[in-house]
Amino acid sequence: MAEKYLDKIYGVSDAETQRALYDQWAESYDSELDDARYATPSRIARALKPLLKEAELAAPVLDFGCGTGLSGEALAAEGFTRIHGADVSTGMLEMARAKGCYETLTPLPFGNPDPGLVSRYRTVTAAGAISPGAAPASCLPAIFMALPSGGRLALSYNEKALEDEEYMNMLTRITESSEAVLEVSEDGPHIEGLGSVSRVMVIRRR
Numbered sequence: 195m196a197e198k199y200l201d202k203i204y205g206v207s208d209a210e211t212q213r214a215l216y217d218q219w220a221e222s223y224d225s226e227l228d229d230a231r232y233a234t235p236s237r238i239a240r241a242l243k244p245l246l247k248e249a250e251l252a253a254p255v256l257d258f259g260c261g262t263g264l265s266g267e268a269l270a271a272e273g274f275t276r277i278h279g280a281d282v283s284t285g286m287l288e289m290a291r292a293k294g295c296y297e298t299l300t301p302l303p304f305g306n307p308d309p310g311l312v313s314r315y316r317t318v319t320a321a322g323a324i325s326p327g328a329a330p331a332s333c334l335p336a337i338f339m340a341l342p343s344g345g346r347l348a349l350s351y352n353e354k355a356l357e358d359e360e361y362m363n364m365l366t367r368i369t370e371s372s373e374a375v376l377e378v379s380e381d382g383p384h385i386e387g388l389g390s391v392s393r394v395m396v397i398r399r400r
């Protein structure tokens with residue numbers, strides 16, 4: 195039986211160990227998540243699409259923390275055609291490349307992404323990517339404040355993030371700032387087989 199990683203990943207806090215774990219998980223990630231009915235990427239894509247003008251839908255979208263590409267596939271299923279993935283794990287990026295739905299795939303350093311990279315996009319998604327066990331809470335303001343005016347960040351917070359003071363403080367700091375409009379905030383199924391929930395949010399930069 196394939197090794198299960200969903201429980202293990204949340205117990206890891208240092209970035210290098212976490213990346214090694216994602217590299218190891220890459221091959222079995224899709225089957226583990228498919229078996230457990232991972233709902234969040236489709237919820238993000240469905241929440242985001244109606245907010246975008248035709249030109250924004252046709253423009254490149256950055257899928258931050260794209261992993262093996264389940265989030266890119268969900269965007270493609272909703273009609274996004276130019277999807278750019280980025281992730282710290284080369285193992286995950288290799289699996290994403292095989293999906294064929296990404297125009298570009300970029301390896302990232304640990305921590306926050308380069309604001310120069312993010313600022314090229316009007317739309318950034320982060321499905322399951324900003325969370326304990328994944329990217330640090332500081333990525334939320336780092337990505338949001340790099341967006342151009344009118345740009346959007348569509349992201350999810352799982353239960354671990356919703357219960358974590360640092361992640362919630364970063365979220366409040368952004369959503370309550372004069373720079374932000376919280377266009378969507380919906381709680382719903384995250385990994386249905388586990389009965390877990392996530393909050394899907396779309397935040398627009400004024």
Ligand SMILES: C[S@@+](CC[C@H](N)C(=O)[O-])C[C@H]1O[C@@H](n2cnc3c(N)ncnc32)[C@H](O)[C@@H]1O
Binds near residue numbers: 261265283329
């Ligand atoms: C739970 S997976 C989600 C992957 C994909 N978005 C999905 O919905 O299946 C979290 C991903 O975040 C990536 N990650 C962790 N820290 C990161 C960072 N600082 N910058 C970018 N990606 C990061 C991991 O390598 C992993 O692929």
